[in-house]
Each structure stands twice: as structure tokens, then as C-alpha cells.
Amino acid sequence: MKRLLALTTLLATPAFAEGELKVYHWFEYIPQELVDKFTAETGIKVTIDTYDSNEAMLASLKAGKLGQYDVAVPGDYMVEIMRGEGILGEFAPEEMPNFANIDPQWLDVPFDPGRKHSIPYQWGSTAYAVNRDVYKGDIGSLSIIFDPPEELKGRINVLDSQGEVLALASLYMGIPQCSSDRAQLKALNDMLLAAKENWASFGSDIAKDVLVSGDAAAGMIYNGFAAKARAEGANVEYGFPKEGYVVWMDNVVLLKDAPNRDNALKFMNFLLDPQNAAAVTNYAAYSPGVLGATEFLDAAIKDSPENNTPAGQKGEFIQACDAETQAMYDAIWTNLKK
Numbered sequence: 001m002k003r004l005l006a007l008t009t010l011l012a013t014p015a016f017a018e019g020e021l022k023v024y025h026w027f028e029y030i031p032q033e034l035v036d037k038f039t040a041e042t043g044i045k046v047t048i049d050t051y052d053s054n055e056a057m058l059a060s061l062k063a064g065k066l067g068q069y070d071v072a073v074p075g076d077y078m079v080e081i082m083r084g085e086g087i088l089g090e091f092a093p094e095e096m097p098n099f100a101n102i103d104p105q106w107l108d109v110p111f112d113p114g115r116k117h118s119i120p121y122q123w124g125s126t127a128y129a130v131n132r133d134v135y136k137g138d139i140g141s142l143s144i145i146f147d148p149p150e151e152l153k154g155r156i157n158v159l160d161s162q163g164e165v166l167a168l169a170s171l172y173m174g175i176p177q178c179s180s181d182r183a184q185l186k187a188l189n190d191m192l193l194a195a196k197e198n199w200a201s202f203g204s205d206i207a208k209d210v211l212v213s214g215d216a217a218a219g220m221i222y223n224g225f226a227a228k229a230r231a232e233g234a235n236v237e238y239g240f241p242k243e244g245y246v247v248w249m250d251n252v253v254l255l256k257d258a259p260n261r262d263n264a265l266k267f268m269n270f271l272l273d274p275q276n277a278a279a280v281t282n283y284a285a286y287s288p289g290v291l292g293a294t295e296f297l298d299a300a301i302k303d304s305p306e307n308n309t310p311a312g313q314k315g316e317f318i319q320a321c322d323a324e325t326q327a328m329y330d331a332i333w334t335n336l337k338k
Helices: 001-014 032-042 055-064 076-084 098-099 162-173 182-196 209-213 223-231 261-271 274-284 323-337
Strands: 022-028 045-051 120-129 156-160 218-222 236-239 243-256
Touching: 001 274, 022 055, 022 261, 032 045, 032 261, 032 274, 045 055, 055 076, 055 223, 076 243, 098 261, 120 223, 120 261, 120 274, 162 182, 162 218, 162 243, 162 323, 182 209, 182 323, 209 218, 209 223, 218 223, 223 236, 243 261, 261 274
Parallel strands: 022 045, 156 218
Antiparallel strands: 120 218, 120 236, 120 243
């Protein structure tokens, strides 16, 4: 009887892998239940450290944390930058059985052609949300952030994210994202400094909470965070500005010198399972990049106004500038944050 019980227990227990996995991730962006499921299926202990912007993640890795983490979750343009700087590991599709689940539109992407370093995680947009109890006027322009109406002045939170702030500001001014024209850059700098006078705070991790608490009446925000704020009781509306908005795709990348490469690939393969990809979407309120995930999505996510762009509205990906041009944008951002 004891031998039968032992055999039954063995058959019911997953084939455990040894070791751990170290993940560098955005804040509030993966459900703990999904992490627990991965550990239950593999036996791999997962440690997650968080960051609040692509730039903060890159700076941290370059300052000495490369080699400490196995995977990170950068946005599209940051994947291109990291790839160019040689800090990404490489894998073959054959190393992930679920690689075939990647939606074809997200397979041969310009920031990682052929997906040799990354897999899609979630995609969405960045614009702004407005408290409709405070402001009932038109919210169809980026002027809400950069030249706000009186009702919103001094009550605006802006993402602490260089790429998104400068991309949206460039769209508002109608100039290229990677302009090297000195007059355009001066105008961009001057506009931002003037707009800052109407802002209450910089914060990415607080973007939802300040809208829910009422500490902010408007704010630059990710569409999923806006949906969460609305679900938590804030009377907010997400705006799709006429000048354009940022479209992004976050991606799980294999890092160079990953201490647990095999476990990293197991985790990436796990996230490409449709049901697991949908679990992230149902938690984060964005959109998956995996075939078959839609059938597992909650109706509230599929039908949310934040995930359904009005006809005729356009979004743009953040562009990765060359080093010389990027240095000028870095100076503008540093000046803005003083």
C-alpha cells in the first residue's frame, strides 16, 4: 500500500526543474497567480524586481545589473536600443515549442527582425485620461497635457518616462520624433518647460492611483492603467488625441549572460501559451500578442473603450534615435526634470 501511494504521488507531481529565474519587470504588470502557476509546473523559483521606465531599466543594467537577471520586459524601441548595444541574448525558435503561437503581425518586427532576442508580452497605447467630474469639455487633443484648460491646471500627472513624454510632445508640435533641427528642439524644450508649470507631478507607478484618489484630475497614462482606474471607481475617460498617440509593444527579452538561460526560455515559452497570455491581459487590461488568447479574455477587457481605438485615429511607435540625436533629447529631458 505504501509503495502504491508513493507511486501515485510521483505520477501526480510535476517533473521539477532545478534552480531559479530572475526577472526584471515593470511594476504591477504580471499576476502573482501566474507566477505561482509557473513555479508549480516547473519547480523554478521566480524572483521579480521592478522598474518604472524603459530608461531606468537600461541604466540599471548598464550600471552593473547585467548578468544578474535572466529576462527583462522592455518596450519596442528599447529592444532595438538594447540589441544595438549588445546586451541581449539570442535563441532559436526551436528552443520554444510555443514560438508558433506568436501572432504573425508581431513576428517579424523592425525592432527585432525574426524574433531572435524577444517574444511579445502585451501591447497597448499611451495617451491621457481625464476626470469627467472635473472637466466636461473636449479631450481630443494633446493640449489636455501640454496646454490644459483652467480646470485641469495644477492637477496633471505626467509619466516619468522620457520616451513617451518626448514622443507625445513631438506629436503635439508636429515635428519628427528624432529631429536634429536645432530650432525644432528649442521649441520643443520651451513648450515642455511652459507646460510643466501646469503639472502637479511626475510619476509612472502612481499614474492610476492619483486619478482614483482624486489627487490628479488628468494624467498621461497607459490605456490599461486608465481602464483599471475606471474599474476602481474613477470617472475617467481615456483620450485618443487627434495629433496621435503612442502605440507600444512590451516584449520579454533574453538578457546577455543570463545566469539561468534554460529557465528563462521555459518562462518565455510559458508566456506564449494562449491561456497564460490571456491571464496577463485580464490582469493588466492591455492586449496580447499571442494567437488563441482572445477566447480566454474577459468580456470587460475585450469591450473596454481603452482597448478599442475610434476609427480614423492613429498611433505611432516611439523611435530609437541615433546616438548624437538622442543626446540632444536626453538634455531636453534632464532640463525638464530639474
